[in-house]
Amino acid sequence: MRPDGAYAWFRLAIAILLSTLGGVGMWSVVVVLPAVQAEFGVDRAEASLPYTLAMVGFALGNYLVGRWVDRVGIILPVIGSALALSAGYALAAVAPTLLLFALAQGFLIGFGTAATFGPLLADVSHWFQRRRGIAIACAASGNYLAGALWPTIIKWGLAVGDWRSTYLTIALILIVTMVPLTLLLRARVHGGPLGADLSAGGVAKSPGTRDLGLSPAALQGLLVVAGLACCIAMSMPQVHIVAYCVDLGYGIAPGADMLALMMVGGVVSRLISGVIADRLGGLIALLIGSVGQGLALALYIPFDGLTSLYLVSLIFGLSQGGIIPSYAVIVREYLPAREAGQRIGFVIMATIFGMAIGGWMSGWIYDLTGSYAAAFLNGLAWNLVNAAVVIFLLLRDRNTRRVAMG
Template sequence: MHSLETDSTYSWIRLGLTLLVACIANAGMWMIITIMPAVEAEFGTTRAEAAIPYTLMMIGFALGNFLIGKAVDRFGVTLSLILAALGIMAGMGIAILSNSIFMLSVGQLLVGLGSAVGFGPLIADISHWFVKRRGIAVALVASGNYLSGAIWPMSLAGVLEDSGWRTVYLVMILATGLGVIPLALTLRRQVSHAAKDAAQVASSLNARSVGLSPRALQYLLGLAGIGCCVAMSMPQVHIVALCVDLGFGPAVGAEMLSLMLMGGVASRIVSGLVADKLGGVMTLLIGSVLQCIALFLYLPAGGIVSLYLVSLVFGLSQGGIVPSYALIVREYMPAHEAGARVGFVLMATIFGMALGGWLSGVIYDLSGSYQLAFINGIVWNGLNIAIMLWLLTRSRPRAPRGIATA
């Protein structure tokens, strides 16, 4: 039987509060994309130089998933959220005062580091409060990242046009301080040690069936995460450039990217429901196979209608992949290390996105088209599928009967 703490009314209330925090805390990683043209114009830089703050923000975001995840394990989610919010606010303050791309980049590194609290660390925390519905709970919190990207840039577009990007950042400082910090105080309650100990028993049994230590399995999942996200990055990072090359213009590419993100939110929710029935490994395998098929569909797609359709299919296929890693960590690894373990694997997926975006650009420069870049993504996707198939054949995780799990 399950612990009375998990899948309770409080668990669902906490889920709603956590999702709200995620929608605010993740805003920093999307706002830098929105203000990039204004920054380029103000500082008189090249497009590549204007992208440096975004690159450093993503590095900070990747590292923050691991470092803040460890902090959540040790100090709890409330203190970690408050410190991360202060970091976001400080980073945006530096950005507002910046008079160079370098100073803006330093600010964005700090923004990325703090914003990470809204992804892996929150996913790890909510996973302790659900057993029967852990899949959908994790998927909803992970969707906060995409929802943030849909809400904030659109909401602040008028502020950007009328008052400039520094005012946009000032609004985000206020939103972070007045939103994240009070909400963090509502999440002070922690799951009991008894519930975590019971979860430890279940994960230990699953881990022994695989025959790998938690550290070895963590590294294997990190490699799988790099593989799937190198593949995932090709359409997400380069769809606008592909549309420009085909003569459709950047606005069409931006619409296709939005379609992907909306499909990704739907995919995350459906994948969460599937994971509650089939487990994390099988759910990730299904998503990875569907993503691979979608990448193949991009190869013959050259018309505007076909690209819209394939972009929607791609979004619907890949959204549930990254949250599934958190579920696998919880199924196979110690509960009291969830923050650090989930953070490490999600850090690997973010680095995979960065590597894939760069690799696709290099392949395009060398070959003159994106065909080989899509094939490169398919090969990396195959690595992910192979690892998931290996895990699936070694173990089918089950919570032991009669044990309260968390």
Template sequence: MAMFATLLGSGPRAPDSAYAYTRLALSLLIATIVGAGMWAVIVVLPSVQAEFGVDRAGASLPYTLMMFGVAFGTIMLGRIMDRTGVAALLAVAAAGLGGGFVLAGMAPSLAVFSAVHGLLIGIFAGVGFAPLMADISHWFIKRRGLAVVVVASGNYLAGTIWPLVIKWGIPAVGWRATYIGIGVFIAVTVIPLSYFMRGRPSAQMMAEAEAATETARAGIGVSPRLLVMLLVAAGFSCCVAMSMPQVHIVAYCGDLGYGVARGAEMLSLMLSLGIVSRIGSGLVADRIGATTTLLIGSLMQGVALALYTLFDGLTSLYIVSGIFGLFQGGIVPMYAVICRELLPPREAGSKIGLVVSATILGMAFGGYVSGVIFDATSSYRMAFLNGILWNGFNLAAVCWLIFSRRRMAGGLSRTAA
């Protein structure tokens, strides 16, 4: 705490300054802590199922409601951040998320447990997505892509750390005490940390950012509303495609006779390489632009999905899963960078929240529809082909955006001549 107080309390509060990088480190820490809201229920699912005496579908309901809560919370909290700044929002969200974990740990029934995940844990876990990404985007210009993907990596770090903590806690103290402990930890860490996030961009910084986005948006010749609609459609489509391996790779390996443990290893490989992908995509975006980086990531995601339909050997699946992880991890944060580059900065939280929520809903829909296709065909081949089709929709939207920019640039060049 003292370190953050020293670093955040000194130096110029300007884009790409030492203050900005210290704020970035703090944002990553907070995103990793609140990321527990998305991963905890997955780990305790077997314990919850056994205690409440329900089937697997019933035990999965809290996760489904939590995901819808995250999607809603990402939009709602993003809009609030635009008005109040991120500090007060973090404090409220930490209290709500911490309280949600405590209440879930004391839930007398699955219905209460599920409701808490949808109304408290899910909604307030959304603070780690759009609000934090939107906030950090104001503090970087030269390294904005890198800053946004670093904050977005907090969710993947949470997915690496929290399951290990919970797996230790369940046999030691039980899932209920583990949940209560997580809730208390979130509240006593994030609420004080939010104090150090009080700084807000100056009026001059916001005015310069506004002018820059207007110039960039004029270069593609579309209205803000149309651009948001395009990004929502693109984000939903790419995540429908992305969900197929992420949600079903464990079951797929089980069906092939390799065992679910192998599938879990492949999922872990995807997530770990996804962190590398996110950081790498941020570095690339700062050099060639977020839209071109998104195009590359989407194209390679489609290639990886196609490889899943061609190879099903154990070694091949590890390799393809690695390729998939190396490119899919950087896709979603690019939507946040594009929003920040092309849309009004004073609406960054709400617009990024809307687009990111579309990606979350795309994951939820894609995971479900892939299961439906498997049930209908008794094979994942058509499910992979369905993912390739949705990825094609995403590619088309991104290509249209790039084409519009180049067409406008060509028109301006001819006019100048």
């Protein structure tokens, strides 16, 4: 089966649909949080526990499900994801206590959502060679598309019913759509997409094509540091932009619009970074995203007018969106393909923990200083760590190529 062929693009289209459907687990609890808080009669900190557990489940799931994909292919893990998501939403819909609701969010919804991100990116990467970067970027965009579509659907559900009936509806939608779509990912012929040995799920087992002169463990560790650092930086605007606008006296609505603008810019950024990765490599794409994100973070400090914040938020979205898919491209360029699921999942797990740590850290710095200026500077410092790691890897790449050329 030819790489970059018609079947590869067919699989990519299915992957985008699955990512958009399964991505509901990242956004639903945020939308229903006020209603859940009111029903269970808890404060905002307690009501935030389900989101925290969902993120923990999502982070761990990217790595653990990725390992499963490496062994059995994508079919069983994504069907398992659909079952877990559907069961999670059904259980959460009838949960009598906040604790049970939170556990359903973490162990079923968060974990189930993971299979439709990192592991799905790994599977897509095996079916492309020349267009691998843009393919991974398109698949990763499903997560942002979910953020654009599902909150609107859920808000409509809340308007005509309540959060429990909305959750039951989501459970039904996921089970009747994701399972049939996943079955379409069965390879139609024997043999690998890249002419390589296959596992049961059609995953190519060819090695990475490039060498940095580093052991796989060392490169994995550096990518984890880079992923953690970039997302600590990334979290400052994404998590706190609404609160920042409220502090400046602009209110909630402009902050929410800026967050939506970041997501739209993020989709564009992912597609552009995919094209760059195909032409110049994943490390160059990652460095461009890192530099752009650092520039945007720096611009937030002196420019706090309403129009300026909209513009800077757009710049931020156009920079940061392509960063995460670039890690998947780098893993496929330099690390063994047979371990792509777990290695991509592990780096993505680090980025999610970076978002969690960074969101808390920015709030902590704000409480200490009474301003977000220091929090933006903290994000910029972590962004420099990310850029330093990427530059180091680029220099290693150049040196190994020079040695190979004699």
